[in-house]
Amino acid sequence: MLDLFSEEQPWQEPLAEGAVILRRRAREDAETLYQQVMAIAEQNPFAHRITPGGHRMSVAMTNCGDFGWSVDSRGYQYEQQDNLNGRRWPPMPPLFRTLAQQAALEAGFPGFNPDACLLNRYEPGAKLTLHQDKDEKDMRQPIVSVSLGLPAVFQFGGFERGDATQRVLLEHGDIVVWGGPSRLRYHGILPLKPGVHPLVGAWRYNLTFRRAF
Numbered sequence: 001m002l003d004l005f006s007e008e009q010p011w012q013e014p015l016a017e018g019a020v021i022l023r024r025r026a027r028e029d030a031e032t033l034y035q036q037v038m039a040i041a042e043q044n045p046f047a048h049r050i051t052p053g054g055h056r057m058s059v060a061m062t063n064c065g066d067f068g069w070s071v072d073s074r075g076y077q078y079e080q081q082d083n084l085n086g087r088r089w090p091p092m093p094p095l096f097r098t099l100a101q102q103a104a105l106e107a108g109f110p111g112f113n114p115d116a117c118l119l120n121r122y123e124p125g126a127k128l129t130l131h132q133d134k135d136e137k138d139m140r141q142p143i144v145s146v147s148l149g150l151p152a153v154f155q156f157g158g159f160e161r162g163d164a165t166q167r168v169l170l171e172h173g174d175i176v177v178w179g180g181p182s183r184l185r186y187h188g189i190l191p192l193k194p195g196v197h198p199l200v201g202a203w204r205y206n207l208t209f210r211r212a213f
């Protein structure tokens with residue numbers, strides 16, 4: 001497909017100590033990544049999960065890898081299967097793993113080896129309220145987050161929910177890595193604005209790579 005930005009070289013934008021945006025870093029792999037997201041969704045569909053408080057999440061989720069982040073009436077945990085259907089999560093495609101490892105390395109976190117990848121699908125209006133990623137065992141391992149499709153406003157805050165947040169637009173092919181002193185910063189996504197992305201359509205997808213155990 002014609003990509004007017006294909007000549008653009010990726011660049012880095014620091015967010016905080018231990019946190020950086022690798023702008024456009026996933027762009028050359030984006031088409032393959034997107035196809036692999038679709039293949040994972042065929043094996044294990046995106047679903048709007050219900051929080052322990054009884055709320056239906058506006059973001060639809062699925063996972064790949066040895067473990068998947070799951071949410072249900074019991075709470076939040078990593079599990080080997082989808083508790084909606086009892087099936088193991090599809091394996092993590094080698095390209096996903098390599099890209100996440102490379103991105104972590106470029107952000108200053110060598111040796112990252114994710115065992116979980118959460119896939120989020122946002123429709124217009126969908127959002128993710130401020131939260132910490134804190135269900136992983138080893139907080140020395142970073143989070144690597146890949147954005148595909150429609151742009152979204154990412155909030156990146158402090159260590160208390162009420163702390164001031166930076167707001168940055170994440171676009172197709174951007175990767176955010178946070179770890180070290182930033183590993184437990186609150187973050188979230190503001191409601192997605194409607195639009196149509198040439199590759200992905202009326203959606204935003206986000207892949208977060210984690211070391212769960």
Ligand SMILES: O=C(O)CCC(=O)C(=O)O
Binds near residue numbers: 133154170187189206
């Ligand atoms: O969609 C995003 O960019 C962030 C996702 C996220 O924070 C999460 O899945 O925990």
Ligand SMILES: [Fe+2]
Binds near residue numbers: 131133187
């Ligand atoms: Fe998160």
